[in-house]
Amino acid sequence: MLGEGVANCINPTSGVLMGVLAASGIPYFKWVRFMAPLAFIWFIIGAVFIAIGVLIQWGPF
Numbered sequence: 001m002l003g004e005g006v007a008n009c010i011n012p013t014s015g016v017l018m019g020v021l022a023a024s025g026i027p028y029f030k031w032v033r034f035m036a037p038l039a040f041i042w043f044i045i046g047a048v049f050i051a052i053g054v055l056i057q058w059g060p061f
Contacts, residue, residue: 006042010035 008014010032021031053059 003043003046006039006046010039 008017011017012028018028021028
C-alpha cells in the first residue's frame with residue numbers, strides 16, 4: 001500500500017494522471033522533474049516506517 005501511492009504519482013501508464021496533466025497543460029517530463037524528488041522522499045519515509053514495523057515485530061505474523 002505504501003508503494004502504490006508513490007508509483008501512481010509518476011507512472012506514465014496511469015490514465016488519471018495523464019488525463020489530469022493533459023487537461024491542465026502540464027508536460028509529463030516537467031511533472032516528473034517536479035515529482036521525482038518528492039516521490040523519492042516518500043519512498044524513504046515509507047521504507048523507514050516499514051523497517052520500524054519489522055524491528056518491533058508489529059503485525060499479524
